[in-house]
Amino acid sequence: MKNLKAKKLYLQVYDELKKYITLRSMRPGDKLPTEMELSESLGVSRNVLREAIKTLEITGVVSSKPGVGMVLNSFNSNFLSSCLFLNLIGDGVNLVEQSQEVRKALEIGFARKCFDTITAEQLDKLEYYLNEMKKEDNVVDFYDLDSQFHRTMYEKAGNDVLSAFIDSAWSCEKYYRTRWISNREMTYEKHRRIYEALRAKNYDAFMEALQYHFEYSFKTKSND
Amino acid sequence: MKNLKAKKLYLQVYDELKKYITLRSMRPGDKLPTEMELSESLGVSRNVLREAIKTLEITGVVSSKPGVGMVLNSFNSNFLSSCLFLNLIGDGVNLVEQSQEVRKALEIGFARKCFDTITAEQLDKLEYYLNEMKKEDNVVDFYDLDSQFHRTMYEKAGNDVLSAFIDSAWSCEKYYRTRWISNREMTYEKHRRIYEALRAKNYDAFMEALQYHFEYSFKTKSND
DNA sequence: AAATATTTGTCCGTATGTATC
DNA sequence: TGATACATACGGACAAATATT
Numbered sequence: 001m002k003n004l005k006a007k008k009l010y011l012q013v014y015d016e017l018k019k020y021i022t023l024r025s026m027r028p029g030d031k032l033p034t035e036m037e038l039s040e041s042l043g044v045s046r047n048v049l050r051e052a053i054k055t056l057e058i059t060g061v062v063s064s065k066p067g068v069g070m071v072l073n074s075f076n077s078n079f080l081s082s083c084l085f086l087n088l089i090g091d092g093v094n095l096v097e098q099s100q101e102v103r104k105a106l107e108i109g110f111a112r113k114c115f116d117t118i119t120a121e122q123l124d125k126l127e128y129y130l131n132e133m134k135k136e137d138n139v140v141d142f143y144d145l146d147s148q149f150h151r152t153m154y155e156k157a158g159n160d161v162l163s164a165f166i167d168s169a170w171s172c173e174k175y176y177r178t179r180w181i182s183n184r185e186m187t188y189e190k191h192r193r194i195y196e197a198l199r200a201k202n203y204d205a206f207m208e209a210l211q212y213h214f215e216y217s218f219k220t221k222s223n224d
Numbered sequence: 225m226k227n228l229k230a231k232k233l234y235l236q237v238y239d240e241l242k243k244y245i246t247l248r249s250m251r252p253g254d255k256l257p258t259e260m261e262l263s264e265s266l267g268v269s270r271n272v273l274r275e276a277i278k279t280l281e282i283t284g285v286v287s288s289k290p291g292v293g294m295v296l297n298s299f300n301s302n303f304l305s306s307c308l309f310l311n312l313i314g315d316g317v318n319l320v321e322q323s324q325e326v327r328k329a330l331e332i333g334f335a336r337k338c339f340d341t342i343t344a345e346q347l348d349k350l351e352y353y354l355n356e357m358k359k360e361d362n363v364v365d366f367y368d369l370d371s372q373f374h375r376t377m378y379e380k381a382g383n384d385v386l387s388a389f390i391d392s393a394w395s396c397e398k399y400y401r402t403r404w405i406s407n408r409e410m411t412y413e414k415h416r417r418i419y420e421a422l423r424a425k426n427y428d429a430f431m432e433a434l435q436y437h438f439e440y441s442f443k444t445k446s447n448d
Numbered sequence: 449a450a451a452t453a454t455t456t457g458t459c460c461g462t463a464t465g466t467a468t469c
Numbered sequence: 470t471g472a473t474a475c476a477t478a479c480g481g482a483c484a485a486a487t488a489t490t
Contacts, residue, residue, distance in 0.1 A: 051278040067456070158322075289476075
């Protein structure tokens with residue numbers, strides 16, 4: 001039955017499951033067949049099937065519950081982070097600079113949209129994060145506030161792909177940057193400028209603050 | 225032993241494996257312990273362990289060979305495509321526009337770097353793809369050429385994260401766009417402009433061509 | 449409410465194929 | 470040519486969670 005030794009079974013099954021989902025144009029909430037049905041129709045053991053299907057679950061494509069079954073999830077921007085994150089690990093610190101470059105391109109590219117869509121609610125959150133940053137001493141928590149600040153900026157831009165990408169770039173950066181010493185006052189100041197320009201609805205000042213933010217972020221690792 | 229029923233075992237194991245890799249700062253080529261060792265030290269069955277570890281393999285983090293074991297892979301920008309791709313499916317066509325917006329931000333953000341780093345070899349490849357586009361009738365293959373064209377532009381930019389992101393955005397777009405009818409002559413023309421500006425080393429013309437490319441890409445679905 | 453069926457979660461044992469020495 | 474180490478794949482069994490009647 002298995003003349004094609006080319007690929008491992010669980011890889012083939014994974015591909016088959018992808019095909020199953022795409023060819024039927026399944027939508028979020030749709031139910032998948034049971035493990036028994038799938039393993040039978042694919043002609044593999046339940047074990048092999050699970051290795052493929054648990055990949056779909058762990059990467060956030062489907063959810064499973066005992067007694068219920070498996071349903072297709074809707075888009076989830078968090079799974080990407082852990083996925084990309086692990087693939088970036090170990091390839092050297094220059095990846096931090098790379099992902100910072102990417103973030104710069106994305107954030108400046110979406111600056112107009114951020115400026116146009118941000119609401120009072122988001123501005124209040126930015127203010128909150130800013131105040132927390134001033135108080136925060138722990139490095140990890142500090143970068144967490146940093147990432148949440150940026151996340152909030154583009155929250156209302158209505159682009160899930162953007163959110164996912166920014167999150168991914170951040171999760172990579174955070175991993176490495178916690179090992180560096182960075183200038184907290186300067187970081188705070190950069191974000192304060194962004195916040196105040198947004199609050200004042202001054203687009204030119206906002207762009208300037210954003211440029212300034214990324215302009216000097218590449219150097220913080222060498223000096224301070 | 226399992227008082228914490230909060231999470232399913234394979235999810236916990238997956239997290240543990242991530243921690244294992246990151247906390248030891250493992251580098252590509254490093255070997256992981258065997259399945260037996262891992263399942264014992266984590267106190268789970270080999271089955272559960274495999275469900276977690278096969279996720280790492282399918283998403284491209286590690287490779288496994290019988291008789292050898294598992295080794296950490298180096299960064300692979302392809303895995304993301306399939307990963308992100310499936311998560312985008314079914315959430316509506318507006319995701320195409322979202323990923324196009326993201327591509328626009330990325331490509332324009334990296335335009336300078338593209339312009340500065342592109343070599344004669346890349347230019348020849350661009351020319352080749354262009355000629356193929358003119359001949360190609362099949363929709364899927366046409367979009368494949370399109371994506372390869374853009375991939376080649378940023379090949380020498382030296383940013384793996386960028387490449388991964390652009391690929392991901394493309395894999396999403398391609399899926400949906402094959403279902404639309406798009407204006408092939410116009411698409412060809414847009415890429416010809418980009419190519420000729422690059423070949424002529426005219427930065428202003430290049431930026432103009434790039435803007436033009438994305439400016440009208442959002443409308444191709446409605447008119448033609 | 450309670451019993452039963454369904455479906456996933458978890459574990460074990462065993463046989464096979466493949467690379468290394 | 471073994472002998473060993475390791476991943477691959479299968480099948481069965483029972484527990485736990487949920488749905489159904």
